[in-house]
Amino acid sequence: MTKTNSKLRVIPLGGLNEIGKNMTLIEYKNEMVVIDCGLSFPEDEMLGIDIVIPDITYLLKNKDKIKGIFITHGHEDHIGALPYVLKKLNVPVYGTRLSLGLIEVKLKEHKLNNTKLITVNAGDKFKLDNMEVEFIRTNHSIPDACSIAIHTDIGTIFHTGDFKIDYTPIDEDIMDFHRIAEIGKKGVLLMLADSTNVERSGSTMSERTVGDTLDDIFMNADGRIIVATFASNIHRVQQIINSADKYNRKVAVSGRSMVNVVNVATELGYLNMPEGMLIELNEIKDYKPEEIVIITTGSQGEPMSALSRMAASEHKKMEIIPGDLVVISAHPIPGNEKTVSRVINQLFEKGADVIYDDLAEVHVSGHACKEELKLMHRLVRPKYFIPVHGEFRHLKQHAELAVSLGMPEENVFTISSGTVVEFDKNSAKIAGTVPSGRILVDGLGVGDVGNIVLRDRKHLSEDGLMVVVVTISKEDGKVLAGPDIISRGFVYVRESEDLIEKARIVVKEALIECENRQIREWAYLKNTIKDELKNYLYEKTKRNPMILPIIMEV
Amino acid sequence: MTKTNSKLRVIPLGGLNEIGKNMTLIEYKNEMVVIDCGLSFPEDEMLGIDIVIPDITYLLKNKDKIKGIFITHGHEDHIGALPYVLKKLNVPVYGTRLSLGLIEVKLKEHKLNNTKLITVNAGDKFKLDNMEVEFIRTNHSIPDACSIAIHTDIGTIFHTGDFKIDYTPIDEDIMDFHRIAEIGKKGVLLMLADSTNVERSGSTMSERTVGDTLDDIFMNADGRIIVATFASNIHRVQQIINSADKYNRKVAVSGRSMVNVVNVATELGYLNMPEGMLIELNEIKDYKPEEIVIITTGSQGEPMSALSRMAASEHKKMEIIPGDLVVISAHPIPGNEKTVSRVINQLFEKGADVIYDDLAEVHVSGHACKEELKLMHRLVRPKYFIPVHGEFRHLKQHAELAVSLGMPEENVFTISSGTVVEFDKNSAKIAGTVPSGRILVDGLGVGDVGNIVLRDRKHLSEDGLMVVVVTISKEDGKVLAGPDIISRGFVYVRESEDLIEKARIVVKEALIECENRQIREWAYLKNTIKDELKNYLYEKTKRNPMILPIIMEV
Structure with a gap:
């Protein structure tokens, strides 16, 4: 056994x-346990990027030690990177039934069918050689969410996962206060x-408070009701169904992810849809407006989502009509x-009425204030604390909150992803870093778009480009054809013919100058064209604009 | 006199x-009066655009009728288009002293020096042939703001401008409730x-409530204080100065527009800076941290602003140090x-403490709730109403507010820019439209970037481009050089040599195919290259990626 192995290491990736x-x-x-495997959405400057996943270099180096990926809940920022990671790292995935249901849809889309999925019930414990992984019921904006405790002979690590405290959750699956208190009583080394x-x-x-608002809205509505929310917020969907039931409305579902989630959740019993209530979207015409509820994606105004397409009259199966009531429940x-x-x-x-967050209580957060x-801090009362899931401003303020509750400042580690924190029974310290960062996914490419490509995309997006092509004789360096100029995203060419023609002359003069001075070095020639044109434009x-000079030799 | 001339026409541009x-x-x-001349900032999809200004086609067609541009206050969204409009339309500009002071800075930058600027005091009236334009004191987040009333023999039009009701404004220039009430009593035809x-x-x-918060913050701070706010919010700046004075701190100013506005406002007497308080930014090192306040731009996180540069360690004259307290007063x-x-x-x-909107009352809005x-509706009690300054959601809700106060629905015109509303003494109706829209300013170009250019920029920003060049013999159509491939913003070329090489082969095969079939039509050849490459990639x-095939004939 090597020296480092006797320490417990925690590394947020x-x-x-x-x-x-x-x-x-x-x-x-000799063991590693991974908690969650999420994606993030691209920042504004990551032009053209679809999603961002964690750098798993360190995991790949330690493939054989990894015992599994343990999923706290089924949100994209906790499961979205799985298909990409599992392609390189085939390890078992542990999660509650709903999490695995959502993961299965994902893996199918990526044609991954050899992953071992292990179903967890809250309360289950999984014994490894030197660790025991325990799932503990918590509440969040998706059902079947858990905290995870990892017990070792050095001490227990408690990871809250995403959580809120809901004393009256829709599914009556109440946070396991008693088990958390018990773990806290025994003593926790570290909380994340x-x-x-x-x-x-x-x-x-x-x-539940959102349900009351929805009931009020349904009671007073006399046209169709369209409710947009996060597909994964199954409790919200359940409450919409409940209100629909109460006020005798049929329910249709729109948007790919909403259809997916409603199917999975109904199949697994997380969603209780009364017999005969669900209709197809193209059946809504068979009912009166006051008999219809449509549950849809698009609560974030995502340009391709169902609600955005309805709003822009681009939805194939339905259109917004005066009298519709749209509730943006997010x-x-x-x-x-x-x-x-x-x-x-x-x-x-379009004549619809719209109810949104600013106007009524149609949304509550899934996170703890x-x-x-x-x-949570009082119940778990850990010796050490690492604030996670947040920007620096959040981590720093969470650290301050811990200190305000009496934790010594030196026991709080406000660190960034990739930092290694090493524990033994009586101490903790930062012990270096491992590779971490953002792997950009663009189409099928994973990691093939980096800073240079993004810098070029930004440049192109702001000022467009100008391509200059000239064919030159190999023998005597004379210009045989061109310079031809093609521009895109720079100016509207038809109205700027004069500018483009003058640009051609600038290039021509640069070429003549080089010819006269008998310069045959293409790199030099290209730079001259670039500089002259850049200054002129x-x-x-x-x-x-980005200038691309191309010289063809014949 | 033509028929339309007897009607009063109101046209929001x-x-x-x-x-x-x-x-x-x-x-x-025979007269036209223009109220305000603002810019807007580009939407996300207007890639590379600097600012957006109104379409003034209709004004240019009626040049001779225009009596002047009357400015309600000095914010960019009310004066920012002036330099562009005045270049094409040299008419007098009426405004209060501060508005004109800020406009003068702008005109100087654009080297415009033949504009007639007419200084207004709140309460002033300007008599034209058939209209009288009256400025009425109001309150807003910039001093010296006015509403404008236009009196005609048909009736009075009351334009609130941007306003809030502040019973205790910093400059004690209280909204002229009495004059507004008087105008309302006489009867108002239309309010905007x-x-x-x-x-x-x-x-x-x-x-004033912000001043109290600032005082509290200053009282408890023991390091440097850096306050970011809108440059034009001179009352906010005054309150920062007041707190600085109270707690014996010197004031330095950072950011071009903050320096400009502080200079203009001090010169014109809108800002009262105690003798010896203002120091240069490079003098701050001569004082203890607790003796310094820095007032800066950047409250919106604008990437090139002074505060952003400080935060990113890119500011030339100062850097953030632990112990600094930054207040984002916006x-x-x-x-x-x-x-x-x-x-x-x-x-x-960087170790600074930061106080922002979410955490303390460091900002109030400049607009009426x-x-x-x-x-305002009760005081002015107009016959007709046009809600202005807002997205459709705001206009619609403002219309509903008017109706809730008893206005008949048919007297409210929820219209869009460019709509003409025609009034006589007893009636009002929509009477067509005039050209209106968004003129995009990009660098020196005004209106030369349109949808095609923006669509290309978007395409380039998402997937980059690939240029394919080939030189072909005029005589026999044989390929003399190439195909050469250059890509930017598509893939990181060094790691995708294989892909690029295979793309070259795809193009080569398309060329051979065309050569074999004796096709010499370049348009067809280009399309073939484009399609084949597009499918392959x-x-x-x-x-x-955008594909640009270029054929050179030799």
């Missing part, structure tokens, strides 16, 4: 100083806890405010 | 169904009113949440 891409590695002796809502004082309201995620607002405007313009976090337009 | 670009035209008999905050219930707090404008959040994270990471709007990468 994602989710710290960023939103999403949650993944944490626990390493002890969700920091998303640490800036909010008080407590997040129960999901809060815009930072960065989505403008797309959501655009959809609201379009819906209003300050007072809930304090309860900037002077005339104050823009800097 | 911008600011309806959009944020910014505010401009309204009042046309009566600010809709920005119509979704917010209650009232906007007085600017609320993120929708769309800026992520950039603001990034700056907050960076500041925290529901209860203030109701007061999509199959291999699920990406669609």
